[in-house]
Amino acid sequence: MPPRLIAHLDMDAFYASVELLRYPDLAGEPVVIGGGRRHAPEPLPGGGFRYARLRDYAGRGVVTTASYAARAFGVHSAMGMMKAAQLAPQAVLLPTDFERYREFSRRFKAAAAAIAPRIEDRGIDEIYLDLSGLPGTAGDGGRAVAQALKAAVFEATGLRCSIGVAPNKLLAKICSDLDKPDGLTLLAADEIPTRIWPLPARKINGIGPKASERLAGFGIHRIGELAAADPAWLVETFGRSYGAWLHEAAHGRDERPVVTHSEPVSISRETTFERDLHAVRDRATLSALFTELCVKLAGDLQRKGYVARNVAIKLRFDDFRIVSRAVTLPAHTADAAEIRRAAGQCLKRVDLSRRLRLLGVRAAALLPAAEAARRAAALPPRGETLPLFDARAPAGGAESAEEAPLFEASAD
DNA sequence: TCTGGGGTCCTAGGACCC
DNA sequence: TCTGGGGTCCTAGGACCC
DSSP: OOOOOEEEEEETTHHHHHHHHHOGGGTTSOEEEESOGGGOOEEOTTSSEEOEEGGGOOSSOBEEEEOHHHHTTTOOTTOBHHHHHHHOTTSEEEOOOHHHHHHHHHHHHHHHHHHOOOEEEOSSSEEEEEOTTOTTOTTTTTHHHHHHHHHHHHHHHSOOEEEEEESSHHHHHHHHTTTOSSOEEEOOGGGIIIIITTSBGGGSTTOOHHHHHHHHHTTOOBHHHHHHSOHHHHHHHHOHHHHHHHHHHHTTOOOOOOOOOOOOSEEEEEEEEEEEEOTTTTHHHHHHHHHHHHHHHHHHHHHHTEEEEEEEEEEEETTOOEEEEEEEEEEEEOOHHHHHHHHHHHHHTSOOOSOEEEEEEEEEEEEEHHHHHHHHHHSOOTTSOOOSSOTTSOTTHHHHHHHHHHHHHHOO
């Protein structure tokens, strides 16, 4: 098998950059995106806008994105806004506008797809591209195609991105981060020891805060140190699956394909309250919020064309403990009342003596609504006996049904 | 001034079946 | 009375990612 050529394309400070297109006078300023709608810029009579400042923020939000100027103050994604306000009180605060980001996301992905159609979606601001065998990649390891991608993305959106090109997704992802913003990094397999091994282990996608902390406890800080660790010891220490993967990842080995299509596994809605709520004292408020979440979730399912057979709730208590309860339904649904009923059943199984910080509802075991309708239509009318080999049987069901008597006879 | 909202995947254990 | 082993489905929790 010839080596693959995989690119990872990552938009630079995506939300903040989209906002800077709309408010160009903020270019170069520390800007933080996050929080609710209340701090939208006010148009001034003479033109321009009056912006909210981070120091004026009060609430429980976190930073969604910080402009590079704001990052210089130590502000970063997922940081509590109140903490960010201490670091950069003068930073401009803008509300998130997901509709707009989704539109720019569609645009940059379409522009990239016109050049390299084998694309894997990795959320709103990232994609993997399989450049293997693409015209123009033969001579230069993909540099010209990557430059064309950057130009096309800028043409379509006015935004800059960073690209890593490598033999697999793992390495491409690491590389896209090496030269941000507006970066382009190519890596060949034989450069792993010199360019990848000196990096912190945390740079590997899949080594998070917990794993890197544990590794550090064993004196393993860099990818090269992880690569030098005994694989048997890694398996003993981190489990068969994760331990073996750590070893492979540290050596830059990754055979995962670029997946161009995937179905969602679950769809959910959750909300963090402005203040912690108590099941008894705030019963009416909680009940209304709970119903609202179910209605929104049902709307999401219907809009996206799915039905669900599993409904789960998620609670976060005031001490940040998270609890979840799930129930599997007799039949798929996208109906708000049915989801509300199932979620209510789940809620009854939780001790609600502590105050709640967050409430969420999730739909899982999804089926495309069209497929559910097809199956329903294939069923005989009510009251009629089912044929032995029914359309509802799972794939291969008829075969296993024929073999079933044999298994029964040999069982026990 | 602690710590959002939307996801995926993995593990472990129990129920139930053969 | 104790002893099996495999398989599937399901739940709960946790790590991780954007």
